[in-house]
Amino acid sequence: MKQRSIIRALVVLCLVAAMATGAALASEHPLLDEARQEGKAIFYANITGVDAIMEAFEAEYGVVAEYTRISTAVYIPTVQTEFQAGRLAADVLQGPLPVLQILKDAGILEAYVSPVSENYPEWSKDPDGVIQQFGIETVALIYNKELVDPADVPTSYKDLADPKWRDRIVMPDPITHATTITWLVGLKDHVFETEAEWMDFLRGLAANRPMFVASFGPTPGPIETGEKHIGISMPKYIVTRAPAPLDWAKLDGEPLMGSARGIALAKGAQRPNAAKLFVDYWLSEASATLLATDVGETVLYEGIYPPIEGIAEPELIALRELSDDEIQEWSEVFQTIF
Incomplete structure (x- = not known):
């Protein structure tokens, strides 16, 4: 504070x-x-x-x-x-x-x-x-820095599929939350080399049994309290919820989207x-x-960034907005995974 x-x-x-x-x-x-x-x-x-x-x-x-x-x-x-x-x-x-x-x-x-x-x-x-x-509205991997050992902090989005995160993740519902659906599809378009690799990641993430919440707003709460250790959330909560022990995973060569x-x-x-x-x-x-x-x-004003360490370094990508039909189609796909 x-x-x-x-x-x-x-x-x-x-x-x-x-x-x-x-x-x-x-x-x-x-x-x-x-x-x-x-x-x-x-x-x-x-x-x-x-x-x-x-x-x-x-x-x-x-x-x-x-x-x-x-x-x-x-x-x-x-x-x-x-x-x-x-x-x-x-x-x-x-x-x-x-x-x-x-x-x-x-x-x-x-x-x-x-x-x-x-x-x-x-x-x-x-x-x-x-x-x-x-x-x-950037999305990132937000974690409790008092509970996650520095050696365990993800260096790639792919790390969320690691079984060590089982029952320790919170995220918006990937079946009903349109922005999360768009972000997950953005991983396919901008992070993973093939759709097969992306689908393997989604299955691994689902196998880790994340807690689902209605939107991004509730995601930092369980991380702050220690109920969950990491989440698909927003870096702005590091600012708005200070002095909560939140930090973001700085990924190797992967964008903020x-x-x-x-x-x-x-x-x-x-x-x-x-x-x-x-x-x-x-x-x-x-x-x-x-x-x-x-x-x-x-x-997007040139040279202005939130007071979050390292936030200016990754490539910043404004995701393509999916049509209503695309949201529905991917929601149905995600129902079979999550």
């Missing part, structure tokens, strides 16, 4: 310094006057722990950011229902890339290319200028200037730093 407090204090000092020199910059933002007249931007998102960003935005510009969290399971129907009824409250929408893609295809998003997007990789930019990817997150304007936003101002701030260095430092997010 002490280390995290020091890191956060340094970030705050940096932000204060930036604001000292940035007050003039804020006043120069071409949308600021109109945004202040609109008064606020309403933000729908499925991300958590972003209160500091909302507060920093208001402090910087004098415009309120109202944050409503909507779970991924009901995100699309909620937004679609509001939009079709002509009462979509949100000005800005953030969520997993496939969710935003569905909303884009439904005509619910509006094009806006933020000038701040120049700090993001080209592959993260929508060719239609609608969705800007800003981060990846996960699902991309994006942000976009709502079509016909009631407060378009405040919305664009908010998107610009969300993509800024200050916001990306808070996302990385406070939330443990893997952001």
Whole structure:
């Protein structure tokens, strides 16, 4: 906790310094006057722990950011229902890339290319200028560093099939959790040389009788308590659950993979200037730093990483999102294995 407090204090000092020199910059933002007249931007998102960003935005510009969290399971129907009824409250929408893609295809998003997007990789930019990817929800092997001997820490994803991990693993349910299904298929595409080798790994993993939970959210709990020693989880929990004894397995030459997150304007936003101002701030260095430092997010802003040892070293891969039919097909395959 002490280390995290020091890191956060340094970030705050940096932000204060930036604001000292940035007050003039804020006043120069071409949308600021109109945004202040609109008064606020309403933000729908499925991300958590972003209160500091909302507060920093208001402090910087004098415009309120109202944050409503909507779970991924009901995100699309909620937004679609509001939009079709002509009462979509949100000005800005953030969520997993496939969710935003569905909303884009439904005509619910509006094009806006933020000038701040120049700090993001080209592959993260929508060719239609609608969705800007800003981060990846990376998945990793997270373990209890007080219970796992350093010599036993995996050096490859393949090590989870080792019988020494029997009854010691926790992971989201590979039959019902779409993101886990996508990640397991990502191992086939990016880690294993052949599908046969991948299938052998899956059978070995299943033979180790992992505990299944509904999503990634519950995975760190059993690892913290020692009920399980290792899990298919997310490195951000090392930050958000500090000082829990969590660490991540740094694998030899294997990538970090996960699902991309994006942000976009709502079509016909009631407060378009405040919305664009908010998107610009969300993509800024200050916001990306808070996302990385406070939330443990893997952001795509160049040169910014969570305060996790070694996290900047592996190749980072945004996984191809599977179609509903593919998710169903692989779920049925995994039922025969797990």
